[in-house]
Amino acid sequence: MRLVTFAGPPAGGKTTVLCKIIKCFKNEGIPVGAVKFDCLQTEDDRIFGAMGIPSKKGLSAELCPDHYFITNIPDVYNWGQKNDLEYLFTESAGLCNRCSPYIRNILSICIIDQLSGINSPQKIGPLLKLADMVLITKGDIVSQAEREVFYRRVQMANPHGEIYFVNGLTGQGIYEICERIKELSSECVLEEQTLRFPMPMALCSYCLGETKIGEEYQIGNVKKIG
Amino acid sequence: MMNKTIRELTEQYPYINIYLDDFDINFDENRSFEENLKQQPDHFFEQRKMSFKEVLDEFEDYLDKAKAILEESIENVDDITIYPGKGKDGVPEPYEEITVHPGEIIAIVGETGSGKSRLLEDIEWQAEKDTPTGRTVIINGMSKKERRKTSGRQRLIAQLSQNMNFVLDMNVDEFLKMHAECFVSQGEVEVLVKKVYETAISLSGEEFSLNSSITGLSGGQSRALMIADCAYISRAPIVLIDEIENAGIDIQRAMKILVGSEKIVFIATHDPVLALFANKRIVIRNGAVSKIIERNEEEEKALHEAEKLYGRLLYLRNRIRSGEKISQFGGMA
Numbered sequence A: 001m002r003l004v005t006f007a008g009p010p011a012g013g014k015t016t017v018l019c020k021i022i023k024c025f026k027n028e029g030i031p032v033g034a035v036k037f038d039c040l041q042t043e044d045d046r047i048f049g050a051m052g053i054p055s056k057k058g059l060s061a062e063l064c065p066d067h068y069f070i071t072n073i074p075d076v077y078n079w080g081q082k083n084d085l086e087y088l089f090t091e092s093a094g095l096c097n098r099c100s101p102y103i104r105n106i107l108s109i110c111i112i113d114q115l116s117g118i119n120s121p122q123k124i125g126p127l128l129k130l131a132d133m134v135l136i137t138k139g140d141i142v143s144q145a146e147r148e149v150f151y152r153r154v155q156m157a158n159p160h161g162e163i164y165f166v167n168g169l170t171g172q173g174i175y176e177i178c179e180r181i182k183e184l185s186s187e188c189v190l191e192e193q194t195l196r197f198p199m200p201m202a203l204c205s206y207c208l209g210e211t212k213i214g215e216e217y218q219i220g221n222v223k224k225i226g
Numbered sequence B: 001m002m003n004k005t006i007r008e009l010t011e012q013y014p015y016i017n018i019y020l021d022d023f024d025i026n027f028d029e030n031r032s033f034e035e036n037l038k039q040q041p042d043h044f045f046e047q048r049k050m051s052f053k054e055v056l057d058e059f060e061d062y063l064d065k066a067k068a069i070l071e072e073s074i075e076n077v078d079d080i081t082i083y084p085g086k087g088k089d090g091v092p093e094p095y096e097e098i099t100v101h102p103g104e105i106i107a108i109v110g111e112t113g114s115g116k117s118r119l120l121e122d123i124e125w126q127a128e129k130d131t132p133t134g135r136t137v138i139i140n141g142m143s144k145k146e147r148r149k150t151s152g153r154q155r156l157i158a159q160l161s162q163n164m165n166f167v168l169d170m171n172v173d174e175f176l177k178m179h180a181e182c183f184v185s186q187g188e189v190e191v192l193v194k195k196v197y198e199t200a201i202s203l204s205g206e207e208f209s210l211n212s213s214i215t216g217l218s219g220g221q222s223r224a225l226m227i228a229d230c231a232y233i234s235r236a237p238i239v240l241i242d243e244i245e246n247a248g249i250d251i252q253r254a255m256k257i258l259v260g261s262e263k264i265v266f267i268a269t270h271d272p273v274l275a276l277f278a279n280k281r282i283v284i285r286n287g288a289v290s291k292i293i294e295r296n297e298e299e300e301k302a303l304h305e306a307e308k309l310y311g312r313l314l315y316l317r318n319r320i321r322s323g324e325k326i327s328q329f330g331g332m333a
């Protein structure tokens, strides 16, 4: 089984694009499954389930979703193997700009949308920088110039990755993405891999759910404005 | 490269700020990256689980790759050829191939829903019998697979359609500068921006200033700006236009400007002047190319007549817009 991780800022088109990719694999008779990682609530697993594939969700609640991801991915991986999947896709909302769920040797795809603003390529950090493939959505509603500027910025944030425009609504570009996924992904023993980017330890007490304000509640890796 | 100061590097390649910003450190601009790195405390490296040398090597690798991308030139397109597929009823299309060269305009005409956009999509996709029509589109005699290694397929093609709008919160000047900076050096930006701006104004027939917000432009103004920008800043050699409303812009001059920049233009249109202006027009019926018409002498005459009429309509439009009372038009005396 090959694991492929999808990540990106909320509402960037991850679920929409992933559904199109799943459809493309299903049409070829390849058994795929999908797992959605989110913070508090998600219906995405049902959307995947409605496509007639094994699906699952994991809610991180008060934990950083990426920390939660990495501690649960072995179980999810086993679940995928039990379901005889050939490809297991995971979707995580990039809610933490410090972290990324990318694992070495596991194909990592970042989905980012044109409407997220011209500075988003430099704002989302390792999520974009360390991806093997970057898919840019919503190019269908902006000008050619904006697409070119955005593309350039994505290139400069991640000059190593392959960058594609896709249209989540019409599916334009998806076929090629599926071909690239097949070529770039590989089977490997999950337990032998490491994270591409160390996740900062729960940065501070607030990462762990603290709500009170004041010096005495600030525990851990705290940085002062100066 | 590596021994240049941060200032020298960012002046030459402003984009590397995207990478440097990520470190969250205040770089001393008068020192090199390495010297800056030496100033970092141990926990900087611990946090990254990387040694001094690893961070340095990664930066060097980044610089090499980024520099290569910035200096990469786009593939020249010598020709694009369309090979037939099938229509909605499965009947093979009746032509052997359609080959187009830089500087040519191809109009795509046909009823609404006949499949004009589908043909544009096949071109955009560089179809290889892998779309519903089964058509094949070959650029420079090269398949998609081969092309991936050289330049991206997608960057050869610029697209303009009714649904595409400016969304950034910027004024015309900032916006054009930002786009120009993607491709030319700082020294050339200003001249290029001026050229695009002046062209856009002359195409739209409606003044707007360099300070106007791009999202506040009228339909005609923004189409004019998109076309001028596409002609002079964008490097994509192939331009696909899907039924943009003509909104009072001098669409024919717009096309001349695009082909003047040695672009190949495919335009789906219902506009008779534009269709006649194209070197060839592809007629689509029921999902298939049904005819390919080349402009002959007769049609050229028709084009001249149509142009005159259109010019007068445009003039009338401007007079009405500027509040004149119309006392003379056409046969009216």
Ligand SMILES: Nc1nc2c(ncn2[C@@H]2O[C@H](COP(=O)(O)OP(=O)(O)O)[C@@H](O)[C@H]2O)c(=O)[nH]1
Pocket: A008, A009, A010, A011, A012, A013, A014, A015, A016, A017, A137, A138, A139, A140, A141, A166, A167, A168, A169
């Ligand atoms: N115009 C346009 N809308 C898109 C595109 N991709 C996704 N969307 C829309 O963007 C919204 C958010 O998409 P979704 O897949 O839920 O984002 P997620 O949060 O990243 O999973 C939905 O309303 C989609 O229909 C695209 O390529 N073009």
Ligand SMILES: [Mg+2]
Pocket: A014, A015, A016, A044, A091
């Ligand atoms: Mg989603």
Ligand SMILES: [Zn+2]
Pocket: A064, A065, A066, A067, A096, A097, A098, A099, A199
């Ligand atoms: Zn985190």
Ligand SMILES: [Zn+2]
Pocket: A202, A203, A204, A205, A206, A207, A208
């Ligand atoms: Zn925190």
